[in-house]
Amino acid sequence: MEMKEILFYAIAAFTLFSAGIVAFAKKIIYSAFALLFTFLGFAGLYVYLGADFLAVTQIIIYVGGILVLILFGVLMTQKIYDTKAIIAHNSLWFSVGGGLFVALIITALLVKNVWLAGVPKAFAPTTEAIGKAILSHYLIPFEIVSFLLLGALIGAVYLARAEDKEK
Amino acid sequence: MNTLMPYLIIGATVFTLGIFTIIYKKNAVGILMGVELVLNSVNINFIAFAKFVDKGINGQVVAIFVIILAAAETAIALAIILNIYRTKATVDVTELNEMKH
Numbered sequence: 001m002e003m004k005e006i007l008f009y010a011i012a013a014f015t016l017f018s019a020g021i022v023a024f025a026k027k028i029i030y031s032a033f034a035l036l037f038t039f040l041g042f043a044g045l046y047v048y049l050g051a052d053f054l055a056v057t058q059i060i061i062y063v064g065g066i067l068v069l070i071l072f073g074v075l076m077t078q079k080i081y082d083t084k085a086i087i088a089h090n091s092l093w094f095s096v097g098g099g100l101f102v103a104l105i106i107t108a109l110l111v112k113n114v115w116l117a118g119v120p121k122a123f124a125p126t127t128e129a130i131g132k133a134i135l136s137h138y139l140i141p142f143e144i145v146s147f148l149l150l151g152a153l154i155g156a157v158y159l160a161r162a163e164d165k166e167k
Numbered sequence: 168m169n170t171l172m173p174y175l176i177i178g179a180t181v182f183t184l185g186i187f188t189i190i191y192k193k194n195a196v197g198i199l200m201g202v203e204l205v206l207n208s209v210n211i212n213f214i215a216f217a218k219f220v221d222k223g224i225n226g227q228v229v230a231i232f233v234i235i236l237a238a239a240e241t242a243i244a245l246a247i248i249l250n251i252y253r254t255k256a257t258v259d260v261t262e263l264n265e266m267k268h
Contacts, residue, residue, distance in 0.1 A: 008168045023184045028194050049218045066241045073196045073245045077252045088193045099187035106179040118219040152239035159246035
């Protein structure tokens, strides 16, 4: 086996393992930190898929933005001394049943489908191609998304601000 | 490593774990983490198809839009969760069953 291949399977196992910790950890803060390693593992897999720009974007936005927000949310909404509330979960068997149901559907899809033959592609930088695609073919979705981000920004500030004291 | 299948299997596994997390956690932030796992697994599928099936890079552009929407969704959801915590002093979603406070 080649070195590259060993590394690929190591990254895949690492990603799946930390995703498992996110799902099964008793304390929510452990889930949050395991999520960090899941995102990093996904960035590594993107590199294997030849998506260099997306790998960097994944690290900047997910690890640098979304994960910090989630940690913020965990730390600000946790009653540190109330251990019962910290480890409260829904019924495990019910959840495993739901997960198995989804897994069954996806397995059927993966096995029964006839996947198209692949197009061989060399590793090439994708940033330029993505920039051109966004500003030509995907211009309208791009504009809509920028508008949506503006709305989300204003909405988040409006929702999270401290209420004025009643006069 | 040079075929579509390993990536699809990784994506499917993480998707399942994400759905499991959404059902299993009572904490609203934990449910948000499950949603993030689901979105990531969808992203890896898009990028794998962009590499192995599509001739262009359409899958990668769609993945960028998914990442943008995930960021917006997280910001809004956390604002809502903080607001709920401020008024109800809990983030347990099984206890939040009314819209008035």
